[in-house]
Amino acid sequence: MRPEGNWPSTLKLNDKQRIYLDDRLYEVKFSFVPAAKGADVLAEFKPARTETGRLQIDGKFIHRLALTDRGAQTDAVYTTPTAEVEIPAGNWLISEVVLKGRNETYTLKDAVTDTVSVKPGETAKLAVGGPLRNAADIQRQGTRTYVFNFKVVDQAGRVYKNSSNTREKPRLEILKGGKQVIAASFEYG
DSSP states (O other): OOOSSOOOSOOOOTTOSEEEETTEEEEEEEEEEEOSSSEEEEEEEEEEOOOEEEEEEEOBOEEEEEEEETTTTEEEEEESOOSEEEEESEEEEEEEEEEEOSSOEEEEESOOOOEEEEOTTOEEEEEOSBSOEEEEEEEEETTTEEEEEEEEEOTTOOEEEEOOSSOOOOEEEEEETTEEEEEEEOOOO
């Protein structure tokens, strides 16, 4: 049985026993059914009740936000969340953020250790997503060689990966007295 609602195109449950989708909590029970080649996995979603709070999301361009409460073995998944969403009370880790702009998609995945604590009936704040800003680390190697490490970061300093299929090469332009003295483009990697 698949509950009605705005579900993401892919869903990873792993060994989780509960998932929160579209403002509803479900307990998930897995079973295996013999099939012509091996076995099929069936997942039964049963509505469940829990105490909830609100999560105020300070960020833009969020296409998908996935959070995990490891203690309660619960995932919460939001597709294009509003600025404030309902969420079960608990201690939540960011497990995935997908941002979509006009031409590019940026992803933050499994690299976050920040926890947002949501108490029943209260509102917690989470700064995540856009606008992103460009940052570069520059290291000198030898007398005439420099290594540029470009990244895009959100307001909390989390680094996002460009996961678009088509990417323009990063470009560098150095000006002196308003005139261009160096222009270059770079390869990824």
